[in-house]
Amino acid sequence: MELRHLRYFMAVAETGSLTVAAERRLHTSQPSLSRQIRDLEDEVGAELFSRSARGVDLTEAGKAFLDHARLALTQVDAAIEAARRAARPARQVFALGFLTGQEMTWLPRAMQVLRDELPNIDVTVSSHYSPDLADALARGKLDLAFLRAEPGFDLDYRVVNREKLLALMPSDHPLTAKAAISPQDFVGEPFIMASNKARVLHGVIETYLQKNGVEVTSEHGVDNLAMAMSLVASTRGLALMPEYANNLLPWSVVSRPLEGDAPTVDLVIGYSRANTSAVLKLFLSRAEELITP
Numbered sequence: 361m362e363l364r365h366l367r368y369f370m371a372v373a374e375t376g377s378l379t380v381a382a383e384r385r386l387h388t389s390q391p392s393l394s395r396q397i398r399d400l401e402d403e404v405g406a407e408l409f410s411r412s413a414r415g416v417d418l419t420e421a422g423k424a425f426l427d428h429a430r431l432a433l434t435q436v437d438a439a440i441e442a443a444r445r446a447a448r449p450a451r452q453v454f455a456l457g458f459l460t461g462q463e464m465t466w467l468p469r470a471m472q473v474l475r476d477e478l479p480n481i482d483v484t485v486s487s488h489y490s491p492d493l494a495d496a497l498a499r500g501k502l503d504l505a506f507l508r509a510e511p512g513f514d515l516d517y518r519v520v521n522r523e524k525l526l527a528l529m530p531s532d533h534p535l536t537a538k539a540a541i542s543p544q545d546f547v548g549e550p551f552i553m554a555s556n557k558a559r560v561l562h563g564v565i566e567t568y569l570q571k572n573g574v575e576v577t578s579e580h581g582v583d584n585l586a587m588a589m590s591l592v593a594s595t596r597g598l599a600l601m602p603e604y605a606n607n608l609l610p611w612s613v614v615s616r617p618l619e620g621d622a623p624t625v626d627l628v629i630g631y632s633r634a635n636t637s638a639v640l641k642l643f644l645s646r647a648e649e650l651i652t653p
Contacts, residue, residue, distance in 0.1 A: 363436060365400040366429045368393060369408065373426055377415045431514075434498045438634070441500035452481045454639045457496060457505035460487040461585050462627065464607055466506050466520075466650070473646050474639070481639055489557060489583055497632050503640050504631045508560035517628040520650050523602040524622040525564065526615045528552075528592045533614075535598075540619045543572035550597035552588050555581030561625055565600045568623040589613045602627075 371381040372393070382393040401408050408422035418426060454477075456470060467485060474483065488496070494510035496502040509517040527541040535545055546569070553576070554562040569576060579597050582588045585608060588599045593612040602625055606615055629647060631640060 361403050365396060366433055368396045369400055369429055370433065372397060372409065372416060373418055438500035452639055453484060454481050455484045455502045457493045457502040458487045459490050459507050461604060461608055462506050463487055465604065469650050473643055473649050477639055477642065490560065491557060494630060497630055503635060503637050504629055504643060506627060507630050509626055509628045510560065515630045516633050517630050518647060519626045519628050521627040522624040523604060523627055524624050525600045526603050526617050528589065528599040528601055528605060528613055528615055530593055530596050531612050531614045536614055538616060541616045542619045543574045546574055546576050546598055550579040550595055551576035552591045552597045552599035553578040553581050555583050557583040564623050564625045
């Protein structure tokens with residue numbers, strides 16, 4: 361079994377299509393990819409996919425194989441990144457990641473924690489979706505990230521903030537007349553839902569609505585806050601988003617708090633315990649400074 365077999369398997373599993381995986385992810389021919397998957401199944405001794413006219417689905421054997429294949433590829437990528445870092449000059453690089461939009465609040469605080477080390481290190485900053493940040497941490501491409509506590513990754517998390525959810529709506533929506541929004545106000549309104557890509561936030565919103573017996577009409581699923589605000593303005597729908605949205609609202613979208621005990625979603629710092637960076641160790645030893653008012 362070679363690494364390419366695992367990469368081919370992951371591409372097919374994630375796209376649900378041999379054709380799409382071959383053309384868009386792997387840039388190879390579909391017959392060649394099918395042959396590689398059959399070779400892998402022969403070596404494993406079980407069918408990993410069930411084929412149909414609609415595409416391919418993981419079998420029970422395939423589902424069992426999936427997590428181990430992802431972990432194996434993650435460890436290989438982390439090993440490569442560790443070797444590359446070891447081969448670089450003595451000046452250290454500390455790679456920070458942020459859930460898009462959160463860098464406005466948390467980058468200055470993070471740099472303050474690192475202030476004594478800044479003359480000796482290079483700090484890189486990037487922003488992405490939360491699952492992408494978790495994947496980059498697991499692969500050794502980031503040292504530390506501000507994100508959601510994503511399940512399915514071998515990472516450690518520390519909570520730095522619990523953000524209340526608030527309601528977003530068009531600036532001329534009738535509900536803007538209310539000081540606070542009740543769960544029942546969402547009934548019958550077009551709703552902009554966090555997509556499965558933003559699975560932590562999606563879960564918090566879903567639990568809140570179910571707890572209050574509210575069924576919504578989900579018009580769109582969004583991966584990020586900018587997309588949510590754009591759709592609120594253009595479709596006149598409502599959305600539930602973390603309170604840091606207030607820092608980014610355009611004139612066409614306003615927010616209102618929720619009545620009662622609003623649900624919260626945790627913002628955490630995440631890191632890999634396998635990361636031996638001395639700068640990371642220092643950062644974690646001073647992490648309480650992040651949440652000092």
